[in-house]
Amino acid sequence: xxxxxxxxxxxxxxxxxxxxxxxxxxxxxxxxxxxxxxxxxxxxxxxxxxxxxxxxxxxxxxxxxxxxxxxxxxxxxxxxxxxxxxxxxxxxxxxxxxxxxxxxxxxxxxxxxxxxxxxxxxxxxxxx
Numbered sequence: 001x002x003x004x005x006x007x008x009x010x011x012x013x014x015x016x017x018x019x020x021x022x023x024x025x026x027x028x029x030x031x032x033x034x035x036x037x038x039x040x041x042x043x044x045x046x047x048x049x050x051x052x053x054x055x056x057x058x059x060x061x062x063x064x065x066x067x068x069x070x071x072x073x074x075x076x077x078x079x080x081x082x083x084x085x086x087x088x089x090x091x092x093x094x095x096x097x098x099x100x101x102x103x104x105x106x107x108x109x110x111x112x113x114x115x116x117x118x119x120x121x122x123x124x125x126x127x128x
Contacts, residue, residue: 011093015086016073024072024084026064035061041072043079056085056093 024041027049040049050072053062058070074082081092 013087013090016083019073019075022072024070026068039084048079050082052084056089
């Protein structure tokens with residue numbers, strides 16, 4: 001079951017825990033796209049970009065503006081793989097979501113199953 005709900009970002013954030021920290025710049029804020037934050041950072045003479053969420057070591061979305069400085073982590077051997085924020089805090093957020101799903105999904109499934117069985121049980125009891 002955990003394999004079905006394992007957050008897709010978890011392996012990405014785990015790799016970035018061993019990445020390099022740098023500062024990036026906010027290039028766009030997208031309030032209508034789950035409050036996405038687009039960022040850019042430089043490694044050597046090359047620029048890289050990505051998109052992520054505010055917070056997690058950076059200011060919250062409403063406190064950011066285009067041009068704001070943000071924490072970025074990237075892999076030294078592949079700067080195209082990066083994240084905005086501190087990977088360990090992003091992992092904690094994923095684990096919290098996983099915990100909620102792990103608790104509430106089985107309860108929901110049992111409730112739905114029980115609800116669907118009720119008409120069948122009533123039909124069986126009427127037939128006897």
